[in-house]
Amino acid sequence: MLPELKPLQLPQFVDERPVSPFQYVVIILCGLVMFLDGFDTQAISYMAPYIASEWNLPRQMLGPIFSSSLAGLMIGYLVLTPLSERFGHKKAIIVSTIVFSLCTLASVWADNVTELMILRFITGVGLGAAAPSAIAMTGEYSPKRFRATFVLAIYCGFSLGFIAAGLAANWFIPHYGWRSMFWIGALAPLMLVPVLIRFLPESMVFMIHRKVAAERILKIFRKIDRAVARQEKPTFIVDALEQGQGQRGALASLFTPDRVLGTVLLWLVFAINLGEFYALQSWLPSIMTGLNYPMSTVVMATTLTTVGGIAAAFITGPSMDRLGAYKTLGILYLVGFVCVALTGLAFKSPLWMLLTANFLAGCCISGGQKSLIALAAVFYPAPIRSTGVGWALGIGRIGGITGPIVVGAALGMGWSPSSVFYAMAVPMLIAGLLVLFLGRRYGSSTL
Incomplete structure (x- = not known):
């Protein structure tokens, strides 16, 4: 007869132990x-100029193509993410x-804007359901002392995907055409699926709640x-x-009296x-192509914004865990307010200054996005973490959808x-002030 030992408690069990190979x-x-x-998200930005050329599209038409997948992401975050709690x-x-x-595979055979936008929308829905659950799983299997760092680490995977797309x-577009990017973006995740089925565990909190x-x-x-001993x-x-939050209902728990202000302001900062x-990611390749930079330079500049975000994560992750999120x-x-404005100045400067400004802007915009997701993952407890992060990303996609469209409209009106x-620098200032206000309101009680 195996002994009955004291109950195993979450999240303390994970918080009190070293990180294991399994984690x-x-x-x-x-x-x-x-x-x-x-x-998948970034590949379309590099394909866009070639799609526009092949299909004889005006530059303004690229904005809706960029935003169609972002609209799908919003639906995935808002509608499908709560289903993961079930x-x-x-x-x-x-x-x-x-x-x-x-x-993404079906997009290989798209031959007009309507078909491509529909497929990109559905692709976005799928992407929108995956990311919040991946973030929630990482948060649950991470000790609290490393949670922000590990969430930032997996979001660096998102940025590395941007670099890989560039x-x-x-290489592939000049040799095999823009559709080759869809082939890569489709076959790689299909190869990952059997690995996920075999090695990815289910959420422990979910399994306990579902008995x-x-x-x-x-x-x-x-x-x-x-x-841990085997037990009868x-x-x-x-x-x-x-546990109480889980019983209340994940979505309703985002709006408890002590959390509603934080939820709303987080949504605004996400947007x-x-x-x-x-x-930045959608239009920088097209802007630089329009300024007659070669593709290699365009890829380098866009990649540097992503590398900047990854570099920032090495600093912001530990800083959030130790000094305050x-x-x-x-x-x-x-x-970032300063760096984005400097990027505007750098378009009239030597190339090395433009590349440096792109890197610094990426540190603050891409790095800020990773850090914001880590903040949300710490702000919300485990049973509602996926819903909290998913809805923040979903509502934030309103900004993600309108951002490329607004920039496209400004360029169409002749803005340099x-x-x-x-103009893009000003919202960074607003976001910074909002986060500092959130820190005064929730910093001591939530983190």
Whole structure:
């Protein structure tokens, strides 16, 4: 007869132990999902000038093509993400990966704007369901002392996908045409699906709430810590506060009296950051192509914005865990106000200054986006983390959708690239002030 030991409690069980190889596997798999998300999201930006040339499209028409997948992302975040709290994060990740890979494959045969926009929209829906669950899984399997760092780490996978898209575009598009990028973006996630099925675990909190067989849950606990003894009738406890939130309902729990202001202001900051992010990533290749830079330079400049975001994560992640999430992110946005404005000046300067400005702007915009997601992952407890992050990303996609359209309209009205970037600097200042205010309101109680 196996002994009955004291209950195993979450999140304390994870928080009190060293990070195991099993947990690193979970984080790496979630990072791979984010990598493929980033590749698919950015690849269309490099294809766009060639699509416009082949289909004889005016430059303004590229904005809706960029934004169609972002609209799908918003639907995925808002509508499908709460379903992961009901059916499990693992299922959500696998099903959504299959959906966006098949729709990307179908895009190979699109031959007009309408077909491409529809397929990009559905692709976005699939991508939108995968990312919040990957972030939630990473947050759950990470000790609190490393949570922001690990969430930033997997979101660096998203940025690495952006870099990989640029490198692939520089090679494949000249040799095999723009449709080759869709082939890569479809086959890679399909190859990942069997790996996810085999090695990605389900959320422990989800399994406990759904009263899954105790033996299955205990196996996951023992993979994290082999010192955990086998038990005849293992029992599990989820932190009382988080358990109560789960019973209330994930979406309703975003608007409890002590959380509603934070939720609304987080949404606003997400909208600002995502508007800046997608405007920069969508239009920078086309702007620089229009300024007669070669493709290699265009890829380098766009890649540097992404590299800047990754470089920033090495600083902001540990800083958020040790010195405070709100102060770190607020200062980053205020620095971004200056750097984005400098990018506008750099269009009239030597190339090395423009590339440097792109890198610094990426540190603050792309790095700020990663840090903001890490902040949301810490702000919301485990049972509502996927919904909290998903809805923040979903509402934020309103900014992501309008950002490329607004920039396209400004360029269509004759605005210079410099003027566009001067205007883009102002929202960074607003975002910084909002985050610092959130820190005064929630910094001591939430983190």
